[in-house]
Amino acid sequence: MDPIRNPYAPGAGQRPPELAGRDRELDQFDVVLERIARGRPERSLVLTGLRGVSMTVLLNALRSQAIGRLWGTGKIEARPDQTLRRPVAAALHMAVRELAPRHRDPERIDYVLSVIKAFALRDSATGSGPGSKTVPRWQPGIDVPAARGRADSGDIEIDLTELFTDAASIGTDLGVGIALFVDEMQDVPTPDLSALCAACHELSQTGAPLIIVGAGLPHLPTLLSSSKSYSERLFRYHRIDRLDRPDADLALTAPAQREGVDFSPDALDALYDAADGYPYFIQAYGKVAWDAAPTTPITAEDVKVAAPEAEAELAVGFFGSRYERATPAEREYMRAMALLGDGPVPTAEVATSLGRRPSSLSPARDSLIKKGLVYAAERGSVAFTVPHFGHFLRSQPV
Secondary structure (H helix, E strand, O other), X not given: OOHHHOOOOOOOOOOOOOOOOOHHHHHHHHHHHHHHHOOOOOOEEEEEOOOXXXXXXXXXXXXXXXHHOOOEEEEEEOOOOOOOHHHHHHHHHHHHHXXXXXXXXXXXXXXXXHHHHHHHHOOHHHOOOOOOOOOOOOOOOOOOOOOOOOOOOOOHHHHHHHHHHHHHHHHHHHOOOEEEEEEOXXXXXXXXXXXHHHHHHHHHHHOOOEEEEEEEOOOHHHHHHHHOOOHHHHEXXXXXXXXXXXXXXXXXXXXXXXXOOOEOHHHHHHHHHHHOOOHHHHHHHHHHHHHHOOOOOEOHHHHHHHHHHHHHHHHHHHHHHHHOOOOHHHHHHHHHHHHHOOOOEEHHHHHHHHOOOHHHHXXXXXXXXXXXXEEEEEOOEXXXXXXXXXXXXXXXXX
16 A cells, blocks of 8 residues: 555654553543642652553653643653753743743743753752852853852752742743653652652642653652652552553554555454554554555455564664663673563572572673663562563574
């Protein structure tokens, strides 16, 4: 069939033509937005799941909902080697700019922008306290002087709380809120993650209309709990999983039907077996099946012909790119995990299979966790962050 009309979109963070199976999260977020706008207490949100379940897509959809309600929004992608100061400042700058045209007091807007600038310019490495030196190594593009004595102490917890409080006041003035979306939240450095929790805790007590919407790997709740014990009550957690069969079918059939194309029942069976309900895989297999089919309906034979192409693309772009980031020692560790099964495996069994002491493998395991390739599923066990990664590793030559 015509590849130009192919509706499927297997891209990183790219919204699929049919966002199936996420209605519950979208509906609940609508309630959160409305409650906060009415001054009702609500918790910030955290989405967790494996790679390939389209968490970034969902995060962007939630942001679109906030924008639709005229909220100020900003988004960051956390990195383990970067503090929150610059990305948070840039995101809140964007959020305040979205609200500024509707605000009646330009001086209030300028004041909040000056606080954002002070927060961004404060180099915590120079010390702490009001008298510490500020090193303006980077200019955030805010055309007002930096505030003095506000969000510039050098203590990230104090500064983040003051910054959020002042930014939220703009939302209060307009009867809306500010939402900060944090992708790859598990990569926020530990001191900054603790500060983020503390700032959210303070805002929840005062009812300030600013919320965090984070997305990260399955061990993110454990990291949050380790940083602040009250984080278990501070956030509303949503585990984002693969789609069930009806929603997986809908993700394929709805966009096809809009193009006048159908799937035979056996084709849908074959596609569900191949993709296992993971949204990214659904898009990948749907795209090649469309291109392979000569006409509608798309059949199981079309899927069979097309599947090797999807598998080859996944092996390079989805699995291979991650595998290449690992060192030889880390690859050895992952191969041992794969041979033990596809679910969480005890670290002691990994060590036994390699004939090594568990302590000697800790550097490889910890590095894999930092790289986002595995996560601590529970005490004493590890699992892959990427679905079907074990199968991929078992198929590779040693």
